[in-house]
Amino acid sequence: MGKEYPFLEDTLGKKLEAGTSLSVYCLICKRTALLDVYELVRRFGPDQPCQHWDLLKIIYCHECRAAGRDDRNLQFTNHAVTPEQGRRNPSP
Numbered sequence: 001m002g003k004e005y006p007f008l009e010d011t012l013g014k015k016l017e018a019g020t021s022l023s024v025y026c027l028i029c030k031r032t033a034l035l036d037v038y039e040l041v042r043r044f045g046p047d048q049p050c051q052h053w054d055l056l057k058i059i060y061c062h063e064c065r066a067a068g069r070d071d072r073n074l075q076f077t078n079h080a081v082t083p084e085q086g087r088r089n090p091s092p
């Protein structure tokens, strides 16, 4: 025990390489969504920073935005890679 490793990967590209995943929790509507890091890299590029405040700029809660509520009351959680998730095979 001892050291923690919060957000070792500070860009989306590094996260994708490390194979870690990311989920977002909306504090208002209490929904959790697993973010697709692979898709985020495609949309924002591998150099997109992925610290909490960076993600807040690019990610919002669709439900809350649609309902006209504050859509940035979000909490991000890093997940270590699991064997089942593993590496995704890019489709040809």
Ligand SMILES: [Zn+2]
Pocket (backbone or CB within 6 Å): 026, 027, 028, 029, 030, 031, 061, 062, 063, 064, 071
């Ligand atoms: Zn919401």
